[in-house]
Amino acid sequence: MSTGHDVPDPTIALGPAIGELSGRVSGPVLLRGDEAYDEERTGYQTFGVHRPALVVGATRAEDVRAAVEFAAAHDLPVAVQATGHSPAPAADGGLLVTTRRMTDVTIDPEARTARFAAGVTSRQLIEAATPYGLAPLNGSAPGVGAVSYMLGGGLGLMARRHGYAADHIRAIDVVTADGQLRHVTGESDPDLFWALRGGRGSLGVVTGLEVDLVPVERLYGGGLYFDGSLAEHVVNAYLRWTGTVPDEMTSSIALVPLPDIPALPPPLRGRYVVHVRVAYLGDAETGERLVAPLRALGPALADSVRELPYAESGSIHNDPVQPAPYIGTNAMTRDLDEGLVKTVLELTGPQAPVTCIVEIRHLGGALAQPPAVANAVGNRDARYMLAVLNRVAPDNLDATRAAHARLIEALEPVTTGRSLNFLYGENATAEQVRMAYDPKDYLRLREIKAVYDPANIFRLTHNIPPINVQSIR
Template identity: 50%
Template sequence: MDVAGLRAVVTGPVFVPADEGYAAETATYNLTVVPAPSVVVGAVDAADVRAAVRFAVAGGLPVAVLGAGHGSAVSSAGAVMITTRRLGGISIDVHARTARVEAGVRWAELIEQLAKVGLAALNGSSPTVTVVSYTIGGGLGPFGRKHGYAADHVTALDVVTADGELRRVDAERDPELFWALRGGKGNFGVVVAIEFGLFPIPSFYGGGIFFPGELAGEVLHLFRRWVKDVPEEMSASVGLLHLPPAPFVPEPLRDRLVAHLRITYLGDAAQGERLVAPFRALGAPIIDAVTELPYAAIASVHSDPVDPLPLFERGALLHDLPAEAVDAVLELAGPGAPSPLVLAEIRHLGGALSRPPAVPNAVGNRDETLFNVFLVAAGGPPDAEAMLAYEQRLIDALAPWSTGRRYLNFMFAADSAPQTAVLAWSPEAYPRLREIKRRYDPANVFRINHNIPPAG
């Protein structure tokens, strides 16, 4: 490999495994993933991305892209890795209610700027995920039932394809690629910037209520009945959390099971109070932080950890949540269960998340999906087999109500096999995605992901 030649044509740093700085450059949020690319390019602009892609193609190597490293799933051994953290541009058009965001920007940075002008985006629960990676994977967030997926509101993307060209893609230019990029994640190129619509949401009614674990059954059974009648302005989930005795955990929540109700309501606060009242009637919570909040505080709803952790994660989509399904969750993740899980979350979908967007895209599995299940266990490599097996045991217990499909942004290393990766997209969309892949990446250069192989 002509690494010296690569260094000569890029502005950002270039690392090989023997270099000081290689480990820091390839560090991920999920500490169970240890990237091992042959070369790493710390891109500072689109020209660096183009050079890195051309270098990879010339050497017959795959391309891996690393943002924050939340969703790293497939081994990058032998790849050319492009890190995007230096691509930090943000441009907000208040009048048009649009934003242009480069690939290294994390949600915390964009939320801070949007809150200053009274606008909001369809962010996710974690403030440390990159905006671009989250959005091109679909983008399921706390305003989703009202406004749909983040990908539904993308208007343009700047992407470097496998031929090393920088393309501006929208509904008029490369409409097929535009369709595929919004929901196909990293399969079609390196997205260096994205443009999307914003919403006038300066504040909302919401937050989290932490109930003691002994009320977990009552909370979950109320939740399954309650979601049948809530308006689309209400997005909600319940997470059964077993938090460690760590300093970053509030003292009342340490080393105990809690049931965490998370809500965001885009309506009148008084009506929000009435909607939440049945939960407050269950019993005294440990912490009740549901109130009217500024958009700047949106991350407090889920209170996701911001520091890197060793995580094993699985997900599933359900078409229904009857009492038997809740009982299956409680048996394996509720009070008294010998569970290694730090989180078992059930998130209510439906509403705009179940309808096709105004401009169609590749985000799959909308129609019959009403709930997303997300499981997280924490531990080191020796724990992997046991933890993944336990998560699979819970997913198997929910099989009678499963759609059999998956949500791409909640698919991780255990879901990277081809027969599982295909479940991220609808059976109708998948052949179209493969044909677009054949056109733009026939050699499958972008395969360090939940891969869509090219047709033929």
């Protein structure tokens, strides 16, 4: 079989073994050239799509076990994908496990917990929990895979009140490199439990989670849109405002060049806008008072802030749902001042060589506190997280990379590290992943990795190399 690539295709020599693997799993096993291969390997991110030697479409934990055992026996690295919103560098070769078919969800309303499988999205989790007056600690985009989001930390809509989603993981089902399916808790495997919560996919393929839910039926939230001509004024005022709000208020502000398309409301089409997003866990009257200083910043192009059922919380950020090619990175920062705001706008705004999407998320509150059971999530002392993102095409890729690099360099004096879930694709390098952790925690992660994955087969991810590996293969 010709791959059309320089990378040798190991499946040529594995024909009989692949047949045995197909007999062990209930989902599809696909090779390059198979009719369903392209659809199976492609997620939300369409820039740098995985090109594995074979794909196992898992439907259950036993399928994952069979795939990992096969990969370990044949020296194939393993990648994992649910929805593909925040992928690691694209795999070229190896084995890709897709989990999108694993969608079981069980809610225990008395214990206020949810158990769910690896392919469940935040939307599915919300839909299962809200009939009981409960809510998960999901992020801004309901279509994101809940497992990878939570394992990477999980910076959600209620984060300043409840902390990182990883802080509320109670139990983890994971297939480790030895092919064992383990039920991991703080009591059963304290080191592995600590590492998985924040270590994302580098220590195994997680097949399910048990997590806390919170008693939330409604919140006061939505978005305020201002014209980009007010950007510097609005961003500086927003940063001052974040110093006055209670932990029940989680918010962000985004600078967004919107396309001129019919899907957008006429006041927003084709504009560079400032989008303030708020989610307040309190009564609407108090929410109105808290948001009033933001509304006073200037005439709003649109205002969707209101009391809303938690089931509609995805409308606050209103993130795009269609797959797209994009690159992005981020910086966790100690602070942001007026001088840096001016620099950010000069480097990424409408007059810059490349206009970028920039989002600043307000941290602090419960995010800055240690969880009841310690985990690996780092940079808890950061006050803000600034992320930059662009859709890309071959003719603007180099210029976009350069624009992002200039921005990250400008932020270096106030940067504490990176947020793992916002390191996309080619930016999820070993050095950038290291910056998502406190140095002592990163060393501990590498030591635990050496115990559970000494051969580093789970390296096609936001990779944390075992302590005995000197370079990334």
